[in-house]
Amino acid sequence: MKALQWTGVNDLAVNDVPDPTLEDDRDVIVQVRRTVSCGSDLHLLGGYIPFMRSGDVLGHEFLGEVVETGSAVTEHRVGDRVVVSSFVACGQCWYCRQELYSLCDNGNRNPAITEHLWGSAPGGCFGYSHAMGGYEGSHAEYVRVPFADVAPSPCPTTSPTSGPCSPPTPRRPAGWAPTSVVCSPATSSPCGARAASARWRHAPRCSSGPNGSSSSTRWRSGCA
Amino acid sequence: MLLGAERVFVVDPLEERLRMTRRFVGCDTLQEGTDDVGAALLEATAGRGPDVCIEAVGMESGGGSAVEEAYDRAKQYLRLQTDRPTALRHAIYHCRKGGTVFVLGVFAALADKFPLGAVMNKGLTLRGAQMHGQRYIPMLLERMARGELVTEHLATHVMPLDDGPAATTCSSPRRTAACGRCSCPTAEPS
Numbered sequence: 252m253k254a255l256q257w258t259g260v261n262d263l264a265v266n267d268v269p270d271p272t273l274e275d276d277r278d279v280i281v282q283v284r285r286t287v288s289c290g291s292d293l294h295l296l297g298g299y300i301p302f303m304r305s306g307d308v309l310g311h312e313f314l315g316e317v318v319e320t321g322s323a324v325t326e327h328r329v330g331d332r333v334v335v336s337s338f339v340a341c342g343q344c345w346y347c348r349q350e351l352y353s354l355c356d357n358g359n360r361n362p363a364i365t366e367h368l369w370g371s372a373p374g375g376c377f378g379y380s381h382a383m384g385g386y387e388g389s390h391a392e393y394v395r396v397p398f399a400d401v402a403p404s405p406c407p408t409t410s411p412t413s414g415p416c417s418p419p420t421p422r423r424p425a426g427w428a429p430t431s432v433v434c435s436p437a438t439s440s441p442c443g444a445r446a447a448s449a450r451w452r453h454a455p456r457c458s459s460g461p462n463g464s465s466s467s468t469r470w471r472s473g474c475a
Numbered sequence: 476m477l478l479g480a481e482r483v484f485v486v487d488p489l490e491e492r493l494r495m496t497r498r499f500v501g502c503d504t505l506q507e508g509t510d511d512v513g514a515a516l517l518e519a520t521a522g523r524g525p526d527v528c529i530e531a532v533g534m535e536s537g538g539g540s541a542v543e544e545a546y547d548r549a550k551q552y553l554r555l556q557t558d559r560p561t562a563l564r565h566a567i568y569h570c571r572k573g574g575t576v577f578v579l580g581v582f583a584a585l586a587d588k589f590p591l592g593a594v595m596n597k598g599l600t601l602r603g604a605q606m607h608g609q610r611y612i613p614m615l616l617e618r619m620a621r622g623e624l625v626t627e628h629l630a631t632h633v634m635p636l637d638d639g640p641a642a643t644t645c646s647s648p649r650r651t652a653a654c655g656r657c658s659c660p661t662a663e664p665s
Contacts, residue, residue, distance in 0.1 A: 255639030263640035287630075288643045290533070291581045296643060299534055299557065300583055309643065334616060336608025353605035368584055373605060390639050404612045407620040 254308045254391035260298035268308065271387060271395035273321050279399035280319040281335060286389040287312040295380060302364060302382035310390030311337035311377040314406065318393070326400040333403035335396055339375035339384060342401030346374075358398070359384040476502065477623065480527075482519060486512055486565075488538055499628050507538045516569050524571035533580030534558035538565070550587055560586040567593050578603035 254268045271280055292309050294300055317331040327333065340347050340355035347355050358374030359365065364382040365372040375397075378388015387394060396402055476483050483502040487493055493504035503519070505512045516525055534551075537544055539561040547559040566576050567590050576599055594601055618624040634642045 253636055255636065255643070263643060265637055265639050285630075288645075292643055294534055294581055294583075297535070299551075334612055336606070336612055338605060338608055340609055342609070347609075350607060350610040352607045352609040376605075390636065390643075392636070401609055404609075404616060407616050 252392040254387070255310065257295065257303050257307045257309055258305050261296060263296065268391070271393050273319060274395065275397060276321040276323040277398055277400065278321045279317050279324055279327055279396050279403070281315040281333065281394050281396050281403070282318045283313050283315040283389050283392060283394055285314050286310045291379070300380045300382065302380040304381060307378070307380070307385070308387040308391050309378045310388035311379055313389035313394065317403070321399065324399045327403060332406040334406060335403045337376050339377065339386060339397050340401055341398050347401070361385055484516065484519070484525070495628065499625060513569055520571065524569055525574065526571060527575045527577065528566035528570040529577045529579055530563045530566045531579045532562035534582050536561040536563070536580070538562060556585050556587045557583040558586040560589060564588070564590055567599065570597070570599055572597045573599070575600040575602060
């Protein structure tokens with residue numbers, strides 16, 4: 252697959268990299284539909300976080316479609332459209348049970364770095380240096396999402412012209428003409444049309460009440 | 476505002492971002508470097524200062540005096556500090572006595588000239604966080620679906636993954652002012 256790799260300070264390249272695979276039965280693989288360049292990508296790009304290695308894939312804010320699920324995943328099926336939290340959290344530790352997910356004790360695969368630096372390690376984060384777990388990021392065609400029953404949130408169904416899955420509106424503010432815009436068929440088709448097509452095999456689940464997903468989150472993480 | 480704040484000011488040096496804020500959020504704005512930020516905040520709060528100041532810039536902050544900026548950049552360049560905390564110093568300075576300063580911008584490790592005296596003597600509460608997405612994203616998606624949160628305007632650039640390097644760097648305020656600091660270009664795998 253193609254991915255955007257950090258290849259050095261202020262140096263990026265789009266290269267072919269190995270497709271992600273399921274490494275744990277709680278993983279899913281998400282085909283990325285939208286991935287956002289965050290301000291903190293600039294800190295990583297500029298070498299201000301000294302725990303990047305050449306070849307690391309950036310990107311930690313994304314949504315997409317589940318294309319493969321581990322055997323222990325119960326909350327997601329192939330075809331689900333999901334928004335994935337940038338932080339990797341187990342959902343079961345002391346911090347996760349209090350819904351302090353970015354402080355998860357188990358999300359960071361390299362806790363020694365931040366334990367030494369800060370006294371204790373926060374959770375992991377996609378595409379955010381080896382200090383934050385060294386997870387491959389979302390500026391790629393596919394990304395492995397660990398602890399998938401905790402991290403991704405289903406996209407609610409929305410009107411064709413608004414909502415989290417719809418393409419950006421062409422009504423941009425005056426004076427905000429982008430320097431470069433590339434429109435593809437996918438970006439010009441509204442969300443509702445895509446949801447109704449055969450591409451999405453399962454209708455996204457939608458919570459009716461404002462607290463629906465929150466209670467669902469608590470249930471998933473084992474908290475009453 | 477959405478969660479009940481009586482009044483919110485956004486402070487930023489770039490007029491383009493402030494225009495976006497006024498148009499899509501509807502709160503007050505102050506331009507760093509042009510407006511007298513401190514006087515305006517005192518004027519709006521009966522002379523006390525804001526109850527809560529949220530620092531949302533992080534380790535590459537600017538906006539201080541020329542001396543402050545040169546000092547912070549030199550120390551960061553020489554690895555004598557990892558972070559430039561200019562906006563955080565301003566947040567602590569302008570916050571009212573007994574108020575809360577929230578550190579939301581991304582910092583790596585160590586910063587020099589931290590105004591600890593103000594934190595202690597003004598009785599400030601200092602808080603910080605990364606993001607607890609699993610807790611808040613479902614609520615945010617529901618608010619978006621109900622139309623309470625509008626986000627389409629944040630996707631100012633939609634580019635294919637092949638343009639990833641340009642998509643990443645165009646959100647830098649040094650390259651173009653046509654983006655917010657976060658959530659700017661949206662890359663799509665082609």
